[in-house]
Amino acid sequence: MTFSEENYLKTIYHLTAISDIDVSTNAIAEKMETKASSVTDMLKKLSEKDLVNYIKYQGVSLTDKGKLAAKMIVRKHRLWECFLVEKLDFSWDEVHDIAEQLEHIKSEKLINKLDDFLGNPTEDPHGDPIPDAQGRIIKVEKQLLSEFDKNQIGICVGVKDTSSDFLKYLDKQEIALGSQIEIIEKESFDSSFRIRVGSKELTVSNKIASNIYIK
Amino acid sequence: MTFSEENYLKTIYHLTAISDIDVSTNAIAEKMETKASSVTDMLKKLSEKDLVNYIKYQGVSLTDKGKLAAKMIVRKHRLWECFLVEKLDFSWDEVHDIAEQLEHIKSEKLINKLDDFLGNPTEDPHGDPIPDAQGRIIKVEKQLLSEFDKNQIGICVGVKDTSSDFLKYLDKQEIALGSQIEIIEKESFDSSFRIRVGSKELTVSNKIASNIYIK
DNA sequence: ATTTAAATTTAGACAAATCTAAAAATTATA
DNA sequence: TATAATTTTTAGATTTGTCTAAATTTAAAT
Numbered sequence: 001m002t003f004s005e006e007n008y009l010k011t012i013y014h015l016t017a018i019s020d021i022d023v024s025t026n027a028i029a030e031k032m033e034t035k036a037s038s039v040t041d042m043l044k045k046l047s048e049k050d051l052v053n054y055i056k057y058q059g060v061s062l063t064d065k066g067k068l069a070a071k072m073i074v075r076k077h078r079l080w081e082c083f084l085v086e087k088l089d090f091s092w093d094e095v096h097d098i099a100e101q102l103e104h105i106k107s108e109k110l111i112n113k114l115d116d117f118l119g120n121p122t123e124d125p126h127g128d129p130i131p132d133a134q135g136r137i138i139k140v141e142k143q144l145l146s147e148f149d150k151n152q153i154g155i156c157v158g159v160k161d162t163s164s165d166f167l168k169y170l171d172k173q174e175i176a177l178g179s180q181i182e183i184i185e186k187e188s189f190d191s192s193f194r195i196r197v198g199s200k201e202l203t204v205s206n207k208i209a210s211n212i213y214i215k
Numbered sequence: 216m217t218f219s220e221e222n223y224l225k226t227i228y229h230l231t232a233i234s235d236i237d238v239s240t241n242a243i244a245e246k247m248e249t250k251a252s253s254v255t256d257m258l259k260k261l262s263e264k265d266l267v268n269y270i271k272y273q274g275v276s277l278t279d280k281g282k283l284a285a286k287m288i289v290r291k292h293r294l295w296e297c298f299l300v301e302k303l304d305f306s307w308d309e310v311h312d313i314a315e316q317l318e319h320i321k322s323e324k325l326i327n328k329l330d331d332f333l334g335n336p337t338e339d340p341h342g343d344p345i346p347d348a349q350g351r352i353i354k355v356e357k358q359l360l361s362e363f364d365k366n367q368i369g370i371c372v373g374v375k376d377t378s379s380d381f382l383k384y385l386d387k388q389e390i391a392l393g394s395q396i397e398i399i400e401k402e403s404f405d406s407s408f409r410i411r412v413g414s415k416e417l418t419v420s421n422k423i424a425s426n427i428y429i430k
Numbered sequence: 431a432t433t434t435a436a437a438t439t440t441a442g443a444c445a446a447a448t449c450t451a452a453a454a455a456t457t458a459t460a
Numbered sequence: 461t462a463t464a465a466t467t468t469t470t471a472g473a474t475t476t477g478t479c480t481a482a483a484t485t486t487a488a489a490t
Contacts, residue, residue, distance in 0.1 A: 004447065025468055038448055040469055045446095057455055057468060088328040101320045107313050113303040219477065240438060253478055255439055260476095272438060272485055 003104050006073050007032065008042050009051060010103075012062055013070035022059030071135040076111050077103035078124035083114060085125040092125040093167035108133075126167075127158020127177055127213060145181065145193070146209035153182045154214035161211040170212075173202060181214060218319050221288050222247065223257050224266060225318075227277055228285035237274030286350040291326050292318035293339035298329060300340040307340040308382035323348075341382075342373020342392055342428060360396065360408070361424035368397045369429035376426040385427075388417060396429060 011031050015023045025043070029036045047054040051066035062070060080102040084090040090098075105111075112133055115121075122138050123129055129137045142157050156179045159166065170176065175197050184201065185194035191206035226246050230238045240258070244251045262269040266281035277285060295317040299305040305313075320326075327348055330336075337353050338344055344352045357372050371394045374381065385391065390412050399416065400409035406421035 002446080026466095034447095035449060036468060037450080037470080041447075084325070088325070088332055090324075090328070094324075098320070098322050098325055101322075102317075105313070105316045107316075109305075109309075110299070110303070110313055113305070117303055217476080241436095249477095250479065251438065252440080252480080256477075 001069070004042065005046060005049075005051075006069075006104055008039075008046060009062070009066055009070040010073045010077075012052065012060060013067065013074065016061060022061050024059050028060075068135050071131040071137070072111075073103050075131040075133075075135075076105070078128060078130040079111060079114050079118060079121070081124045081126075082118050082121050082130070086118065091167075091171070093164040093171070095125065096162060096164070123158075125177070126162045127156075128162075140215065142213040142215045144210055145183075145195075145204075145212040145214050146191075146206055148183050148214060150183050150186055153180065155179070156181055156212055157215045158213035159211055160213065166211060169208070173197065173204075174200065175212070181212075216284065219257065220261065220264075220266075221284075221319055223254075223261060224277070224281055224285040225288045225292075227267065227275060228282065228289065231276060237276050239274050243275075283350050286346040286352070287326075288318050290346040290348075290350075291320070293343060293345040294326060294329050294333060294336070296339045296341075297333050297336050297345075301333065306382075306386070308379040308386070310340065311377060311379070338373075340392070341377045342371075343377075355430065357428040357430045359425055360398075360410075360419075360427040360429050361406075361421055363398050363429060365398050365401055368395060370394070371396055371427060372430045373428035374426055375428065381426060384423070388412065388419075389415065390427070396427075 008028070011028055012023055015027055015031065025036050025039045028039045032039070043052060043054045043060055046052040046066065047060075050063055051069060052060050052062055054060045077099045080099045081095045084095040084098060085092060115133070120132075121130055123140075127142075129139065131137050140157060143154075144160070145154075145156075148154060156175060156177055158177070159170070175181070179197050182196040183193060184196055186192075187194070187203075193204050193206070193209050195202060195204060223243070226243055227238055230242055230246065240251050240254045243258075244254045247254070258267060258269045258275050261267040261281065262275075265278055266284060267275050267277055269275045292314045295314045296310045299310040299313060300307055330348070335347075336345055338355075342357075344354065346352050355372060358369075359375070360369075360371075363369060371390060371392055373392070374385070390396070394412050397411040398408060399411055401407075402409070402418075408419050408421070408424050410417060410419060
């Protein structure tokens with residue numbers, strides 16, 4: 001499997017995880033910042049290899065084989081992220097690009113040994129689940145902060161947007177995985193939130209609140 | 216820099232390290248298991264980028280820029296080998312292929328943090344020196360076991376051949392880095408050696424003795 | 431010093447992954 | 461339901477790294 005094939009599988013996996021319906025050529029092209037014609041070419045190739053179910057003009061989904069392959073890439077990506085943060089002391093906003101490279105290293109033994117070395121973590125530094133060697137995922141029920149009501153209290157267990165900019169913003173506000181967050185007030189005018197994080201109070205926009213997962 | 220370019224630089228680096236004279240197209244082709252014509256194409260490209268000194272039909276050498284780039288690849292390779300052996304508990308015959316992949320991961324910060332995490336080792340699991348972040352190498356004067364005389368005693372500090380087969384042979388004979396080796400007898404007929412490793416005595420061929428470094 | 435052999439380079443082709451531009455199919459709109 | 465707009469696919473070109481086969485250069489041998 002080439003790097004490019006792996007990247008397509010991963011993208012299709014992430015896109016189907018959101019809604020479960022077939023993914024469009026354009027959606028893939030947009031996410032991968034490439035052209036629709038390139039996507040079509042690759043979909044034919046992946047279909048030939050039985051990694052995707054592809055019908056011309058009708059969109060695409062992963063086969064069981066493709067889904068397992070995608071999960072193994074995600075597994076590698078997230079385990080490497082754990083390694084970078086926990087062992088090499090990277091911050092959570094720095095690890096994505098490096099993990100994008102490391103996820104393509106081919107060695108099952110390596111990734112399983114890395115898994116053990118890290119203590120078999122179930123979540124990466126952004127709170128996303130890590131598939132096990134068989135592709136099984138432990139799902140944690142969680143809600144977006146924006147769905148919470150006044151006076152509710154929860155613990156930050158993940159982020160939806162994992163961009164460096166957003167993660168740095170959270171660092172600045174001292175919001176991290178494990179932080180206790182309490183809704184003090186919802187502002188109906190702009191849907192912003194007044195929240196308490198630990199002992200501090202602050203106001204966050206709806207966009208911010210829509211990217212923080214709470215349990 | 217592409218994977219392929221990096222692999223060529225590394226190969227030229229290793230070949231020049233042996234003799235210091237210019238490397239031939241064929242020597243590169245043989246080492247990389249590719250065709251001479253492919254090598255020629257790449258040499259033109261590397262020359263264009265000022266990474267090698269290349270004169271048609273006259274062989275090739277690395278420029279300062281090329282040598283530094285090559286050293287950084289070797290640095291990455293050997294640091295990853297250390298990681299695999301010391302942290303993930305791989306044996307020294309298993310790490311080469313995985314390190315061949317890992318050496319192409321692009322992030323200076325990563326490799327420097329890895330270096331620190333490992334305690335800034337100066338040698339990899341085969342006894343080969345690890346260039347520092349500036350490309351400096353600490354050279355250890357060492358001899359081949361085959362150059363030793365009767366009754367001399369030394370410590371195994373490295374291996375010349377790092378193939379899995381050879382390393383597994385050494386494991387079987389309980390010869391490892393740090394092992395004390397004493398020449399009991401040199402057999403003039405076939406140039407084989409009777410040696411003592413720790414408390415055990417064994418006979419090794421000249422070929423074996425020519426691939427073990429002693430200090 | 432020629433001729434022969436070996437090494438190296440050039441020329442042209444190919445596969446992978448991408449692109450642009452044009453054609454075809456689907457979806458939305460009037 | 462036609463027609464327009466959008467989406468998707470096809471056709472053909474490009475880049476990178478490789479190959480084969482032929483041509484060229486260098487080295488070796490008579």
